[in-house]
Amino acid sequence: MQAIQAITPAPIATLSNGSPILYPALPVADQNLFTSALLAACDPLDGATDGVIDNAGACAAKFDPATFVFANGQPLQCTGTKAATCLTAAQIDAIKKINQGPRDARGAPIKAPAGAAARTPINATIFGYLYDGGFMAPTGIPSRKVGTPTSTPGDFALGLGQVPYIWVTPANPEMNPLSFSFAKDLDRLNPSTPLVSYSASLDIAKFKDRGSKIIWYHGTSDPGPPVLGTIEYYKQLAARNGDFAQTQAFARLFLVPNMGHCRGGPATDQFDMLTPLVAWVEQGTAPERIIASGTNFTSAPAVRSRPLCPYPVEVRYTGTPGGDLASAANYACVAPK
Numbered sequence: 001m002q003a004i005q006a007i008t009p010a011p012i013a014t015l016s017n018g019s020p021i022l023y024p025a026l027p028v029a030d031q032n033l034f035t036s037a038l039l040a041a042c043d044p045l046d047g048a049t050d051g052v053i054d055n056a057g058a059c060a061a062k063f064d065p066a067t068f069v070f071a072n073g074q075p076l077q078c079t080g081t082k083a084a085t086c087l088t089a090a091q092i093d094a095i096k097k098i099n100q101g102p103r104d105a106r107g108a109p110i111k112a113p114a115g116a117a118a119r120t121p122i123n124a125t126i127f128g129y130l131y132d133g134g135f136m137a138p139t140g141i142p143s144r145k146v147g148t149p150t151s152t153p154g155d156f157a158l159g160l161g162q163v164p165y166i167w168v169t170p171a172n173p174e175m176n177p178l179s180f181s182f183a184k185d186l187d188r189l190n191p192s193t194p195l196v197s198y199s200a201s202l203d204i205a206k207f208k209d210r211g212s213k214i215i216w217y218h219g220t221s222d223p224g225p226p227v228l229g230t231i232e233y234y235k236q237l238a239a240r241n242g243d244f245a246q247t248q249a250f251a252r253l254f255l256v257p258n259m260g261h262c263r264g265g266p267a268t269d270q271f272d273m274l275t276p277l278v279a280w281v282e283q284g285t286a287p288e289r290i291i292a293s294g295t296n297f298t299s300a301p302a303v304r305s306r307p308l309c310p311y312p313v314e315v316r317y318t319g320t321p322g323g324d325l326a327s328a329a330n331y332a333c334v335a336p337k
Contacts, residue, residue: 001145001155002178003094019152020178025094026146030087031136034095037068037076038131048317050325051266051299052257052306053133055314056220057336063131065092098141101128101226102182110182113191118201122236126182127228132258134221134267137298139260144223159224166195202233202240207250213280214251215273215287217308219259227255234311244312253311254290266299268292268306289333301326309333 001022005012008025015021042059043049053059065087068076078086087095102110111124134140147153156177164175169190180188190196207214218230230253238247258267271292279285289307297304305328309315312335317323319330 001153001160003097004145004153005178007088007090007094015152019156021147021149021151022145022153023147023149026091026142027149028142029084030091031142031146033085033087034065034076035133035136037065037070038063038135039133040070041068042131043133046314046316048325050317051133051297053131054257054316055336056130056132059131065095097128098145099128099131102126105183110186112186113189118197118203120203120240121200122202122233124200125229125232127226127232129223129226130220130228132220132227134219134258134260134265137221137258137260137265139223139264140221141223143260154223166190166193202237204237204251208241212250213277215254215277215280216252217254217256217271217273219256219261219263219265219267219269221258221265221267222261224261231255231311248286248310252287254287254308255311256292256308257315264296266294266297268294268304268308269296270294271308291328306331307333312336 004022004025005020008020008022013021038059039051039053041063042053042055043051045058045062046052046054048054066077066089070076074085076087077092078088082088104110109125109127112126113124129135129141132140136142144154144158160177163177163180164172167190168175168180168185168188216230216234218225218227220227234247234251234253237251238244241247254273256267256269256271258265259269260267263269269292271290273290276287276290280287287310289309291305292308293303293305295303304326307315307328310333313333314336315331316334317325317330318332319325319327323330
């Protein structure tokens with residue numbers, strides 16, 4: 001949100017409560033243009049051009065919005081003045097900062113002290129946001145970092161609103177959370193509140209030893225908690241418990257491509273995690289795939305059914321070229337290459 005505020009043309013309009021309107025920095029037309037570039041670069045990498053990026057690793061390795069060029073020869077980043085067919089260098093830089101997460105003066109990721117008091121604390125790297133098919137969807141980054149012509153970004157009232165009260169010490173209700181500096185203010189973060197200490201711990205041995213089971217799910221276009229943080233937690237949990245196979249005996253993570261915060265987006269955001277969990281606990285049948293459906297895809301078919309797969313397994317289209325993208329039967333859970 002700081003990156004978007006930095007490129008919002010002055011004077012920045014505000015609501016009656018003082019919350020800023022940052023939408024002019026990245027209006028819908030520019031959001032859609034970025035999505036067109038992202039999908040052009042990354043959608044085919046999983047073997048199916050369907051508006052869903054099922055190979056995020058390949059996308060991260062290939063896509064740089066600063067150098068991307070459309071098939072017609074038009075670069076995404078303007079070489080001159082702003083036009084409807086390109087984004088300014090400042091807009092591209094802000095988007096890349098959202099993707100990368102906060103960095104220090106050397107360009108390295110920043111680790112927060114929050115959670116340091118936890119038993120067996122996780123890697124406290126502050127992650128950015130994955131380039132995903134719903135990254136610039138209305139339920140993705142825009143909902144939390146950009147807002148609309150008449151509403152402030154969601155983060156201002158949600159996560160950022162908690163910073164002066166919970167995340168810094170001493171608490172400072174008068175603090176403007178957008179003034180927080182990752183270069184100067186990290187030592188102000190509270191390292192030991194119950195809110196962060198428990199959630200940042202890898203020590204769930206008691207849960208595991210009593211035979212309990214857990215299913216996590218996370219939308220890969222969640223504009224709130226970055227999915228990369230959840231993935232990192234699960235990877236560290238796997239390392240602590242031997243490997244992914246041993247960890248999947250009691251804990252499984254399902255990622256939902258294109259989905260925003262808990263729901264929404266051009267995604268299969270309708271699913272039942274409870275029934276598979278009950279079957280796992282009561283019958284010992286671990287969920288190998290969970291069928292999900294969605295009705296808001298922006299490319300045809302608008303209504304689809306697809307499997308969700310336990311991480312690190314990924315979804316791949318296995319139907320015939322030009323086959324039915326709406327049927328879960330045409331997708332499989334496969335180990336990523």
